[in-house]
Amino acid sequence: MWKERVCIVGAGLMGGSLALALRPFLTHLTLVDTNPATLTAVQTVADVATADLAAGAQSADLIILATPVRAILRLLADLPHLRPDGCLVLDLGSTKAAICRAMAGLPPPFQAIGGHPMCGRETAGFAAATPDLYRGQTFVLCRHGRTTAHVEQMALAVIEAIGARPLFLTADTHDELIAAVSHLPYVVAAALMRTAVEARAWSVSATGFHDTTRLAGSDPQMMLDILLTNRTAVLHQIGEFQKQLGDLKRCLLQNDEAGLVQWLLEAQRQHVRYRAQKIDH
Amino acid sequence: MWKERVCIVGAGLMGGSLALALRPFLTHLTLVDTNPATLTAVQTVADVATADLAAGAQSADLIILATPVRAILRLLADLPHLRPDGCLVLDLGSTKAAICRAMAGLPPPFQAIGGHPMCGRETAGFAAATPDLYRGQTFVLCRHGRTTAHVEQMALAVIEAIGARPLFLTADTHDELIAAVSHLPYVVAAALMRTAVEARAWSVSATGFHDTTRLAGSDPQMMLDILLTNRTAVLHQIGEFQKQLGDLKRCLLQNDEAGLVQWLLEAQRQHVRYRAQKIDH
Numbered sequence: 001m002w003k004e005r006v007c008i009v010g011a012g013l014m015g016g017s018l019a020l021a022l023r024p025f026l027t028h029l030t031l032v033d034t035n036p037a038t039l040t041a042v043q044t045v046a047d048v049a050t051a052d053l054a055a056g057a058q059s060a061d062l063i064i065l066a067t068p069v070r071a072i073l074r075l076l077a078d079l080p081h082l083r084p085d086g087c088l089v090l091d092l093g094s095t096k097a098a099i100c101r102a103m104a105g106l107p108p109p110f111q112a113i114g115g116h117p118m119c120g121r122e123t124a125g126f127a128a129a130t131p132d133l134y135r136g137q138t139f140v141l142c143r144h145g146r147t148t149a150h151v152e153q154m155a156l157a158v159i160e161a162i163g164a165r166p167l168f169l170t171a172d173t174h175d176e177l178i179a180a181v182s183h184l185p186y187v188v189a190a191a192l193m194r195t196a197v198e199a200r201a202w203s204v205s206a207t208g209f210h211d212t213t214r215l216a217g218s219d220p221q222m223m224l225d226i227l228l229t230n231r232t233a234v235l236h237q238i239g240e241f242q243k244q245l246g247d248l249k250r251c252l253l254q255n256d257e258a259g260l261v262q263w264l265l266e267a268q269r270q271h272v273r274y275r276a277q278k279i280d281h
Numbered sequence: 282m283w284k285e286r287v288c289i290v291g292a293g294l295m296g297g298s299l300a301l302a303l304r305p306f307l308t309h310l311t312l313v314d315t316n317p318a319t320l321t322a323v324q325t326v327a328d329v330a331t332a333d334l335a336a337g338a339q340s341a342d343l344i345i346l347a348t349p350v351r352a353i354l355r356l357l358a359d360l361p362h363l364r365p366d367g368c369l370v371l372d373l374g375s376t377k378a379a380i381c382r383a384m385a386g387l388p389p390p391f392q393a394i395g396g397h398p399m400c401g402r403e404t405a406g407f408a409a410a411t412p413d414l415y416r417g418q419t420f421v422l423c424r425h426g427r428t429t430a431h432v433e434q435m436a437l438a439v440i441e442a443i444g445a446r447p448l449f450l451t452a453d454t455h456d457e458l459i460a461a462v463s464h465l466p467y468v469v470a471a472a473l474m475r476t477a478v479e480a481r482a483w484s485v486s487a488t489g490f491h492d493t494t495r496l497a498g499s500d501p502q503m504m505l506d507i508l509l510t511n512r513t514a515v516l517h518q519i520g521e522f523q524k525q526l527g528d529l530k531r532c533l534l535q536n537d538e539a540g541l542v543q544w545l546l547e548a549q550r551q552h553v554r555y556r557a558q559k560i561d562h
Contacts, residue, residue, distance in 0.1 A: 118485055118486070118487045119487050119488070120487065120488075120489070122552075137487065138484075138485055138487075140485060167484075167485065169485075174485075177479070177481060177482040177485050178482075178485065180476065180477040180479065180482045181477050181482045181483065181485060181486035181487075181489075181490040182486070182487070182489055182490065184473065184476065184477065185473060185477075185489050185490050185493040185494070186489065187526070187529060188469055188472075188473050188493060188526075189493055189548075190529075190544075190545065190548035190549075191469075191522055191525040191526045191529060191548070192465065192466060192469050192522065192525075193548045193551045193552050193555070194525045194544075194547060194548050194551060195461065195465065195518065195521045195522045195525050196461040196462050196465065196466075196518075197551050198458070198461065199554070199555075199558055200458060201458040201459075201461045201462045202462065202555050202558050202559065203419075203448075203558070204399050204419055204421060204448065204450075204455075204458050204459060204462060205399070205462035205463070205555075205559075206399045206400050206401065206418065206419075206462075206463070207400070207401075208401065208462075208463055208466050208467065208470075208495070208496050209462040209463065209466050210559070211492040211493070211495050211496075212466040212469065212470055212492070212493055212495070212496060213466070213552060213555070214489070214492050214493070215489050215492075215493060216548045216549065216551070216552040217549060217552040217553070217556070218549070219549075220542065220545035220546050220548075220549050223545050224538070224541055224542055224545055227533060227541065228536075228538070228541070231533055231536075234533065235530065235533055235534065237476065237477075238526065238529075238530050238533075240476045241472055241473065241476045241526075242523070242526065242530075244472040244475045244476050245468070245469075245472045245519065245522075245523065248468060248471075248472065248519075249516065249519050249523075252508060252512055252515065252516055252519075253516065255509075255512075257505070257509070260505055260508065260509070261501065261505060263471075263475075264471065264501035264504050264505055265501050266475060267470075267471035267472070267474045267475050267497045267501075268471075268497065268498060268499070268500075268501050270474045270475060270478050270497070271474050271494060271497040271498040272498070273480070274474070274480075274483050274486075274494070275498070277480055277483050277484070278483065278486075278491070
């Protein structure tokens with residue numbers, strides 16, 4: 001049992017799952033959420049469930065911010081007033097550059113580190129939360145000017161407790177890599193869902209459509225914050241994707257069978273490499 | 282046990298799974314495949330396994346064509362020479378307009394119907410075949426000028442035996458609908474896989490990337506034939522998709538938050554509608 005008092009702000013899928021996974025290790029857990037139904041639901045897991053951020057923040061040694069990215073930025077702006085004495089801060093935000101810049105700007109009593117667990121579901125909210133969400137998953141940590149050995153050890157202890165694997169990246173590297181393997185796939189899935197809107201077509205769809213469009217169900221508020229706070233990298237990846245799609249379209253328009261074969265084979269080859277790497281890990 | 286002698290041409294994932302699922306109902310099954318390793322593997326399920334199409338075709342009352350689409354078109358061109366007396370013909374090809382045109386052009390002794398089971402995997406070959414592949418899945422049937430009540434009854438008996446659900450569509454309607462929910466998702470998954478080729482990015486990828494890129498592993502030969510024989514509908518769907526992606530990109534470039542919210546919400550709304558329809562069925 002940890003002697004530190006922990007406060008998780010945001011009891012949705014990510015924060016709620018973290019609460020469930022950490023609960024056995026904690027002597028005191030406060031959950032802060034603005035949704036009254038969520039506050040009722042979390043009373044089984046939290047010692048204190050409150051909509052009052054000030055109350056929650058004041059009682060905690062470690063505050064974990066688990067809201068959409070721009071809400072995290074607003075919370076970080078409020079923290080110096082709520083906690084003039086400082087505290088430990090970790091977040092679960094999906095983009096890291098803007099958050100780590102804000103964390104680095106906190107006054108000296110604060111010790112903070114950026115975090116991003118690489119898991120999720122297309123269903124949001126505490127009802128979808130599960131203590132197993134983080135088990136075996138990669139949990140990215142991003143150091144910055146306000147990161148100390150103490151807060152880093154605390155973050156590693158959280159990651160170990162929930163069964164995840166820590167991976168240190170710079171915030172910029174994180175945002176670039178994640179734009180390619182998370183934000184672009186979301187954008188593509190959502191654009192596909194917006195294209196194939198005919199119910200008659202859905203009736204003949206199979207697992208391919210189901211899987212390819214799964215991310216289109218993601219929480220729009222969460223995705224809005226991600227796209228806006230990782231705009232440059234996402235725009236770059238969309239541009240690269242448009243080039244790939246344009247190449248295929250040109251081959252099809254010109255009936256360029258040799259070009260098509262090369263394009264298709266390369267996609268399959270990369271897929272084989274990707275799957276092999278994943279199996280190795 | 283059916284008294285009809287059945288010949289399946291192509292013992293890959295689709296033809297091989299059909300052979301495994303139909304086997305308990307058949308008195309005589311011939312499998313034709315050009316791959317020597319496949320011919321060895323299928324000897325447990327087939328009465329005759331041969332690379333000789335002429336031999337296989339001559340001994341059958343019902344021939345089921347289960348190769349990539351353009352190979353089916355070549356087989357249909359050969360059939361009148363191999364079977365001047367005609368026979369029943371069903372196919373499993375992924376596009377239907379070109380195949381049904383070719384079937385309708387068969388001489389009168391032939392009775393034929395187009396078929397497309399709406400299932401598959403990203404792994405190809407007999408090794409991936411399973412008798413459960415078709416269970417509970419939609420199996421599209423397309424009538425044309427050479428379709429008789431007799432061949433239609435035979436196709437329905439096959440579909441019932443393998444546990445699938447028949448759905449009659451015109452070949453053109455099939456190709457348009459499937460372009461949206463199958464061919465475009467493949468193209469999008471493959472373009473995504475070609476965009477996100479950095480192994481370092483894969484190492485932080487999660488289930489979202491895994492699912493969205495799954496179709497990129499599809500057999501390139503099969504996909505080549507699909508794209509070339511459904512070129513117009515696929516090009517149309519790619520164009521529609523490009524418009525959706527272009528709209529999102531413009532919102533991002535212009536920091537148009539209201540436009541972004543609308544775009545994201547509509548994608549999620551369509552996803553909810555699609556999932557609700559699927560659960561209803």
